[in-house]
Amino acid sequence: MTMRRWRRAALLAGAVLAGCAGGALAQPSAPRAGLDPSFGVDAFPSTYRPAPSVPTAIINATILTAAGPRIDNGVLLLRDGKVAAVGRDVAVPAGVQVIDAKGRWVTPGIIDPHSHIGVGSSPGEANGDGSNESGPNAAGIWVEHAVWPQDPMFERALAAGVTTTMILPGSANLFNGRTVTLKTTPALSPQGMKMPGAPYGLKIACGENPTGGGPGKPGTRAGGMLGYRTTFAAAAAYADQVREYRRKVAADQPAQAPRRDLALETVAAALEGQVKVQIHCYRADEMLQMIDLSHEFGFKIAAFHHALEAFKIAPVLAREGIPVATWAGDWSGYKMEAYDSIMENAGILEAAGGVVAMHSDNVMIMQHLNQEASRAMTAAREAGLNVTYEDAIRWLTLNPAKILGIEARSGSLEVGKDADVVVWSADPFSVYSLPDLVLVDGAVMHDRSKPPSQPRSDFELGLQKRPEASK
Amino acid sequence: MIRRKSILAALLVLAAASPAAAETLAIVNARVVSLGAAGDLPRGAVLVRDGKIVDVGASVRIPSDARVIDAAGQTLTPGLVATISPLGLNDTIGSGWPGRGSTDPRLSAGFDVAYDVDPNSPQIPEARVEGVTAAVLAPTPASAAAGAPRKVFGGQLGVIQLSDSGDYLVAPHVAVLTALGEGSTSTAGGGRGAWRGLIKQSLALARDYRAGRVDEGKLEALSLSRADMEALAPIVDRRQPLVVEANRASDIRLALATAREENIRIVISGGAEAWLLAKEIAAAKVPVILDAEDNQAFTFDSLNATYRNAAILNQAGVLVAFKPGIARIVFLIRTPRYLAGRTVPYGLPWEAALAAITVNPARIFGFDGAKGSIAPGKDADLVLWSGDPLETTTVARRVLIGGVEQPMTSRSRQLRDRYIDAVRPAKAAPES
Numbered sequence: 062m063t064m065r066r067w068r069r070a071a072l073l074a075g076a077v078l079a080g081c082a083g084g085a086l087a088q089p090s091a092p093r094a095g096l097d098p099s100f101g102v103d104a105f106p107s108t109y110r111p112a113p114s115v116p117t118a119i120i121n122a123t124i125l126t127a128a129g130p131r132i133d134n135g136v137l138l139l140r141d142g143k144v145a146a147v148g149r150d151v152a153v154p155a156g157v158q159v160i161d162a163k164g165r166w167v168t169p170g171i172i173d174p175h176s177h178i179g180v181g182s183s184p185g186e187a188n189g190d191g192s193n194e195s196g197p198n199a200a201g202i203w204v205e206h207a208v209w210p211q212d213p214m215f216e217r218a219l220a221a222g223v224t225t226t227m228i229l230p231g232s233a234n235l236f237n238g239r240t241v242t243l244k245t246t247p248a249l250s251p252q253g254m255k256m257p258g259a260p261y262g263l264k265i266a267c268g269e270n271p272t273g274g275g276p277g278k279p280g281t282r283a284g285g286m287l288g289y290r291t292t293f294a295a296a297a298a299y300a301d302q303v304r305e306y307r308r309k310v311a312a313d314q315p316a317q318a319p320r321r322d323l324a325l326e327t328v329a330a331a332l333e334g335q336v337k338v339q340i341h342c343y344r345a346d347e348m349l350q351m352i353d354l355s356h357e358f359g360f361k362i363a364a365f366h367h368a369l370e371a372f373k374i375a376p377v378l379a380r381e382g383i384p385v386a387t388w389a390g391d392w393s394g395y396k397m398e399a400y401d402s403i404m405e406n407a408g409i410l411e412a413a414g415g416v417v418a419m420h421s422d423n424v425m426i427m428q429h430l431n432q433e434a435s436r437a438m439t440a441a442r443e444a445g446l447n448v449t450y451e452d453a454i455r456w457l458t459l460n461p462a463k464i465l466g467i468e469a470r471s472g473s474l475e476v477g478k479d480a481d482v483v484v485w486s487a488d489p490f491s492v493y494s495l496p497d498l499v500l501v502d503g504a505v506m507h508d509r510s511k512p513p514s515q516p517r518s519d520f521e522l523g524l525q526k527r528p529e530a531s532k
Numbered sequence: 533m534i535r536r537k538s539i540l541a542a543l544l545v546l547a548a549a550s551p552a553a554a555e556t557l558a559i560v561n562a563r564v565v566s567l568g569a570a571g572d573l574p575r576g577a578v579l580v581r582d583g584k585i586v587d588v589g590a591s592v593r594i595p596s597d598a599r600v601i602d603a604a605g606q607t608l609t610p611g612l613v614a615t616i617s618p619l620g621l622n623d624t625i626g627s628g629w630p631g632r633g634s635t636d637p638r639l640s641a642g643f644d645v646a647y648d649v650d651p652n653s654p655q656i657p658e659a660r661v662e663g664v665t666a667a668v669l670a671p672t673p674a675s676a677a678a679g680a681p682r683k684v685f686g687g688q689l690g691v692i693q694l695s696d697s698g699d700y701l702v703a704p705h706v707a708v709l710t711a712l713g714e715g716s717t718s719t720a721g722g723g724r725g726a727w728r729g730l731i732k733q734s735l736a737l738a739r740d741y742r743a744g745r746v747d748e749g750k751l752e753a754l755s756l757s758r759a760d761m762e763a764l765a766p767i768v769d770r771r772q773p774l775v776v777e778a779n780r781a782s783d784i785r786l787a788l789a790t791a792r793e794e795n796i797r798i799v800i801s802g803g804a805e806a807w808l809l810a811k812e813i814a815a816a817k818v819p820v821i822l823d824a825e826d827n828q829a830f831t832f833d834s835l836n837a838t839y840r841n842a843a844i845l846n847q848a849g850v851l852v853a854f855k856p857g858i859a860r861i862v863f864l865i866r867t868p869r870y871l872a873g874r875t876v877p878y879g880l881p882w883e884a885a886l887a888a889i890t891v892n893p894a895r896i897f898g899f900d901g902a903k904g905s906i907a908p909g910k911d912a913d914l915v916l917w918s919g920d921p922l923e924t925t926t927v928a929r930r931v932l933i934g935g936v937e938q939p940m941t942s943r944s945r946q947l948r949d950r951y952i953d954a955v956r957p958a959k960a961a962p963e964s
């Protein structure tokens with residue numbers, strides 16, 4: 062979709078939203094919130110509260126802001142959970158907590174745009190696609206309803222510098238449901254981790270996982286495309302019904318609320334641009350087909366995930382403004398659609414002017430996403446592409462923020478943004494580098510020098526023995 | 533620049549083609565990490581003749597007919613060994629344990645995975661360009677369908693080299709695999725006791741077999757075959773180890789006790805909680821092949837998994853090697869070197885980390901006489917790195933197997949070269 066068409070769709074969405082605002086509840090005959098099809102109501106609102114923080118200055122640091130060139134010997138000033146100043150010549154105000162990062166590196170917190178932690182929890186199907194529902198259309202699923210906040214992986218992700226992650230439902234279906242964007246900080250419920258204001262995503266899956274027959278599954282990719290088109294058409298009609306209902310309510314005319322359809326509601330919201338379309342897709346030809354589909358129904362693709370063959374269509378993806386979330390690109394071949402995987406995938410997308418992010422999809426990779434970026438960067442450089450540290454840090458922070466739609470407040474160390482920060486023991490692109498400190502909204506949530514006496518997860522309490530820290 | 537380099541490399545390979553093994557080759561001015569008696573030489577040389585290492589040291593006499601590679605600024609190490617690897621066993625790898633296994637009810641220990649290797653698999657060059665020169669291939673642990681006979685052995689492990697020539701098999705059947713854990717013991721008959729009983733009965737039959745006594749009725753009762761007995765004979769003779777896949781400390785302890793009772797050599801594979809038993813494992817001289825990335829309770833068998841595992845075991849004197857994790861193997865087929873590098877900030881000394889992916893697996897599986905370190909008489913399996921081989925920003929510049937310089941090409945690099953030109957100028961051109 063061109064930018065113009067996208068903007069038009071966004072305007073339309075805005076109009077629908079505006080029409081919805083407050084209308085239903087103002088009517089005496091209005092349905093209860095759960096029956097209201099206006100899809101403007103957030104039934105599971107975020108209860109996230111940042112931990113208390115004190116004004117903090119990180120000094121003498123090598124800073125990769127993800128928003129400009131590397132700053133040597135720099136100062137990062139955090140106040141009220143936000144970045145207050147960053148640069149070489151930032152005065153450190155009296156009375157602030159000072160962290161001397163001499164010899165160390167500072168980056169934004171890593172944002173993992175594709176994980177299944179909390180859903181494919183440990184112990185259990187740690188590597189599985191959590192929350193795979195049966196039936197080709199599981200769009201009504203909200204993955205947050207399956208998130209177990211006691212998954213021990215959250216603590217490990219945070220210790221690895223991941224401060225925010227989008228958790229997706231599985232890929233067994235054409236439409237797999239809503240994603241959720243969480244901070245990796247402790248809470249008793251998923252709502253307590255939900256990043257306030259982060260838009261929802263709709264996970265769509267292409268290729269081998271949602272096809273191949275079996276109960277409720279299309280047999281072929283063609284059947285899959287039929288499923289997408291049928292569902293988008295139905296969702297567009299549903300959106301029309303809802304719009305008409307809203308119009309009548311607003312005009313004080315008698316109106317019967319359409320029966321709320323949770324699956325179509327999410328797909329309609331995706332068509333309207335309120336929910337970001339996140340597509341699991343490996344092959345270049347399938348990505349091109351999905352781009353055509355997005356044009357046919359007028360929705361914007363927020364990102365292709367995995368996208369091992371993105372390098373084959375890098376200029377198209379750049380032109381379409383479609384980001385890619387992928388791995389370093391180790392030869393995988395774990396299934397046919399993953400046969401063509403190259404280490405230079407990210408570098409080629411970067412060189413084409415595209416937006417690329419490292420994702421994990423896996424609890425091990427989630428704990429060294431910085432090394433994924435490093436290896437992808439190294440391969441690209443070896444192939445003669447000019448990929449810099451400044452590019453590679455964006456693969457871990459600002460670009461995933463764009464994919465998630467949270468870039469206005471997260472993903473880079475710019476004044477006013479959330480103070481999600483990692484202080485690395487060394488160059489973050491070294492295999493030997495570890496997060497010394499991880500700050501979320503300005504508060505130190507992980508300190509490698511002071512391991513907690515008890516595990517954070519209730520599950521591990523009294524079960525897990527931990528060795529003494531290294532050295 | 534890059535292009536010219538690869539053409540040059542290709543020419544060198546052509547030049548090195550058939551009589552290559554007879555070539556005399558000197559690699560000079562490299563940092564040489566020998567993992568042998570020569571130690572870690574900041575500026576050393578290695579002389580190769582007829583595919584073997586002839587000399588290594590700070591100063592080596594170079595014959596006038598030798599081809600000389602000036603490797604200043606680069607690091608030379610032994611070729612890496614991928615351990616408990618699925619390399620070349622499958623055309624595509626399913627998620628989960630990716631190897632091959634016997635579904636024949638009367639074939640378990642005797643199943644030899646070496647017959648499943650395809651030396652033409654594209655996976656082999658992918659690993660080779662990353663500096664992997666040999667692999668210890670493992671079958672899947674025993675599995676049994678409901679109602680099928682119980683099994684404890686997955687089959688035999690084999691060693692291959694990743695040479696571009698056809699000569700790939702280093703040694704078939706170097707060990708036998710069994711698994712002891714939450715899933716595997718159900719295959720053995722419902723629990724740890726069933727595993728122990730079946731192991732002991734099977735080894736007793738193998739001893740009978742060694743003594744020339746074959747009771748077909750007893751074999752059949754345990755769903756074992758003569759092929760299984762052939763495979764278990766070197767185990768009861770202590771010529772080969774039994775590899776026991778075990779993660780829970782209590783399972784590792786049971787494996788140690790069973791090995792003691794049966795007077796067999798074992799190797800622990802997995803070993804998530806091995807650090808809790810570091811002293812016992814060291815005292816029993818049992819090597820451990822770790823999933824170096826395991827740091828959490830994937831299952832209840834690994835509640836106490838930690839990144840510090842390797843460091844603690846190494847400090848206790850345990851011989852440690854690394855393998856990719858079962859479920860994560862799909863991402864790690866190319867190289868074990870980052871597995872090793874990641875353990876260093878958790879306390880494993882750098883050289884021990886490198887040893888865990890070179891000489892240690894060679895020792896564990898008995899091919900250290902030929903491979904695993906840089907020492908006179910050993911195969912010239914060598915890798916020249918752009919820097920620290922465990923570092924993510926380092927690449928392999930040259931790979932030699934048996935003294936023959938290997939092509940630095942792979943299918944994924946060919947794919948790259950087919951598409952990369954479309955974006956080369958884009959970065960330079962001003963973006964609108």
